[in-house]
Amino acid sequence: MTTTRRTFLQSSTVLAAAMPLARAAHAAGGDQIKVGLIGCGGRGTGAAGQALQADSNVKLVAMGDAFADRMEICMKALQEKPELAGKIDVPAERKFTGFDAFKKVTDLCDVVLLATPPHFRPMHLKYAIEQNKHVFCEKPIAVDGPGVRDVMATCELAKKKNLSIVSGLCLRYYNVFQETMKHIHSGDIGELRTLQANDYRGQIWVKPRTPQQTDMEYQMRNWYYFTWLSGDFNVEQHIHNLDLCAWAMKDQYPVKAVGMGGRIVRNGPEFGNIYDHFSVTYEYANGTKLFSNTRQIRGCANDISVSVVGTKGGGVMSENIGKHKFDFGGQPWRYEGKGNDFYQTEHDELFASIRAGKPINNGDYMCKSTMLAIMGRMAAYTGQQVTWEQAWNSKEDLSPPSYDWKQPLAEPKVAQPGITKLV
Numbered sequence: 001m002t003t004t005r006r007t008f009l010q011s012s013t014v015l016a017a018a019m020p021l022a023r024a025a026h027a028a029g030g031d032q033i034k035v036g037l038i039g040c041g042g043r044g045t046g047a048a049g050q051a052l053q054a055d056s057n058v059k060l061v062a063m064g065d066a067f068a069d070r071m072e073i074c075m076k077a078l079q080e081k082p083e084l085a086g087k088i089d090v091p092a093e094r095k096f097t098g099f100d101a102f103k104k105v106t107d108l109c110d111v112v113l114l115a116t117p118p119h120f121r122p123m124h125l126k127y128a129i130e131q132n133k134h135v136f137c138e139k140p141i142a143v144d145g146p147g148v149r150d151v152m153a154t155c156e157l158a159k160k161k162n163l164s165i166v167s168g169l170c171l172r173y174y175n176v177f178q179e180t181m182k183h184i185h186s187g188d189i190g191e192l193r194t195l196q197a198n199d200y201r202g203q204i205w206v207k208p209r210t211p212q213q214t215d216m217e218y219q220m221r222n223w224y225y226f227t228w229l230s231g232d233f234n235v236e237q238h239i240h241n242l243d244l245c246a247w248a249m250k251d252q253y254p255v256k257a258v259g260m261g262g263r264i265v266r267n268g269p270e271f272g273n274i275y276d277h278f279s280v281t282y283e284y285a286n287g288t289k290l291f292s293n294t295r296q297i298r299g300c301a302n303d304i305s306v307s308v309v310g311t312k313g314g315g316v317m318s319e320n321i322g323k324h325k326f327d328f329g330g331q332p333w334r335y336e337g338k339g340n341d342f343y344q345t346e347h348d349e350l351f352a353s354i355r356a357g358k359p360i361n362n363g364d365y366m367c368k369s370t371m372l373a374i375m376g377r378m379a380a381y382t383g384q385q386v387t388w389e390q391a392w393n394s395k396e397d398l399s400p401p402s403y404d405w406k407q408p409l410a411e412p413k414v415a416q417p418g419i420t421k422l423v
Contacts (some may be wrong), residue, residue, distance in 0.1 A: 033058045033354065036109030038102045038124060040065040040074035043138060044115030046343065047168075048078055051113055051136065052087045054347040055355070059087050062094040062108040064101030066116075066220050071095055099403040106131050111354070115168075117223040118231055119143050119398070122150040125165070129158045134354055136347065137362075138168035140239050140370040143231035145394030148371050155363025166350040167362035169243045169369065173349065174342040176324060176335045177244065180317060184248050188328040190312030192248060195290040197241040197306050199234075202298045208270045215409035216400075225272030226412055227377075228398040232274040234261075234380075235373040238294045242376075243369035244306045244317060245290050251365055253372055254282035254290060256387045261380035263414060265297045273412035280376035292376055383417030396423035 035058055037048045044065075052058055060078070065071045075095075078084055096104040102124045106112050112128045114121060115138045122142050128135050135158075142148045158165050171177055184192070207222040223229040230236040246253060259280030266276035276297055282290040306317040315326025315333075326333045353360045375391035378384075400409060 031057070033111055033351065034061045034109040035059065035111050035113065036062040036064070036105040037074070037113045037115070038064045038105050039114065039116035039120075039138075040071045041115065043168075044113065045074045045077050047113045047115050047136060047138065047347070048074070049081060049084060050344050050347040051111070051351070052078075052084050053344065055351040058111075058351065059089050061089055062096070062105040063090050064096040064105040066097065066099065066101070068095070068097050071097070103127060106133055110134065111136070111350070114138055117220070117229040118236060119147070119229045122147040122154070125151055126154045129154050129161065129163055129165075132161060132163065134164040134350070134359070136166050136168070136350055137366065139243075139366065140231055140235050140373060141167075141366050142370055142374075143228060143235065144374065144396050144398045145371070145391060146397050148367050148374065149392075151370075152363065152367045155361060155367065158359075158363065159361050162357075162359050163361075164350055164353050164359040165361050165363055165366075166346055166353075167366035168346070169240065169362070169366055170342045170346050171240055171244055171319075172247065172362075172365075173340075173345040174319070175337055175340045175345075176319075176321060177247075177317060179335055179337055180315075180324070180326065181247055183326065183328060183333070184308065184310075185250060188312070189308065189310030189314050189326070190329075192308060192310045193288055194309040195245045195248060195288070195306065196308075197238070197245050197290065197292045198303045199238045199241055199294045200301065200303045201296055202300070202302065203266065203276075203296055206270050214405055216403075216405050216407070219272070219409065219412075222270070222272065225270070225274050227273055227415075228400060228412070230274065231374065232278075232377050233296055234275075234278045234280075234292075234294045234377055235370070238278075238292070239369055239373045241304070241306050242290075242292060242372050243365065245292075245308075246365065246369050246372060248306070248308055249284065249288070251368070252284065253368055253388060254284045254375075256385055257282045257375050257379045257391075258385045259292075259376055259379040260383070260417065262417075273414045275380065275415075278376065278380050280379055282372075282376070378422060381415035381417065381420050382422045383420075384422050386422065390422065394423055 035051050106128050111134045113136045114124050118140045141151045209218045219226050261275040261278035263276050277295040280292040308314050312329045313327040318324045379386045
């Protein structure tokens with residue numbers, strides 16, 4: 001029997017009746033917290049290492065991935081870190097592969113780290129919260145409107161159950177940006193009128209197809225280049241800078257967007273059906289504009305930053321503190337406080353919240369910023385103006401017909417503006 005996203009969601013077990021273990025046993029800080037990793041790629045490996053350093057009494061007890069070789073690469077990398085010695089206990093019987101591995105991992109732990117390709121996030125998160133687990137949830141949280149709405153409902157359930165969901169939108173945990181946002185929100189640059197989010201970078205990894213691979217294995221291993229798995233790169237990566245813009249706007253979101261994009265260089269079959277550049281203009285209800293520009297082409301000038309302009313000043317936000325600078329009413333300002341590893345900080349705060357019995361729920365902004373990125377993709381793919389309501393209520397479901405390793409998949413179509421329909 002083949003399995004679809006619908007049957008995956010329907011097959012989640014009945015909500016557990018017992019109080020979540022972490023709410024009861026871990027509030028005092030004495031008991032060991034068991035961690036499970038779902039998705040053992042580079043980001044999952046990093047998240048596991050950070051989680052294991054976030055608390056003195058944690059242990060990685062289970063791992064899951066679509067592919068066994070990815071799991072072994074991850075395990076080797078973790079075991080090579082001396083700071084993680086004694087915090088890893090994952091014997092062969094607690095390493096799970098396949099599309100249902102997430103359930104087996106979740107059932108064995110207290111905290112779940114979700115780091116698979118974004119398409120799977122809604123079903124994985126839903127199951128984890130149903131099973132009363134705290135979650136670290138990588139960005140983005142979905143690749144389409146139905147997925148975002150599913151996650152929003154799951155986050156509301158987590159609030160009712162007093163469970164933490166910490167988002168992988170890690171820039172919100174950066175001391176530099178937190179201090180900067182205090183100035184922006186207190187009016188030091190006046191009314192915000194223009195934002196520009198740039199993500200110009202070179203080409204990243206690609207995994208060409210090998211002769212023995214089925215359609216599903218090839219697309220899963222080369223997941224970044226298939227919209228149904230990654231959401232396209234303006235969703236998978238540019239979401240960080242778009243989320244900074246949303247944060248600067250006090251988590252208000254635009255009412256409409258129009259954009260363009262395409263494939264100039266990355267147009268071979270190994271690049272699936274995603275674009276290599278986007279340019280999207282978002283407009284807020286008060287007339288403020290957000291100009292979003294992304295490009296992944298080798299040999300070009302790079303820039304990853306967010307610029308903001310207000311009625312009294314402005315500046316540039318950059319992870320590079322040397323490039324991060326502002327002007328507040330004619331007074332230049334640079335951050336002079338303590339730096340931090342924001343990847344580590346988000347895990348530190350997650351585990352501290354579990355110990356304190358004071359759950360963190362990043363659900364609202366992680367869902368809406370994901371939709372902000374999807375909205376831009378929809379505008380570029382179709383060539384149409386897209387409103388927030390159209391994006392939020394979109395019925396476009398990018399799921400494959402089934403999760404079956406052997407069933408052939410249709411060749412993914414590259415979107416054509418003016419021809420591809422807004423759904």
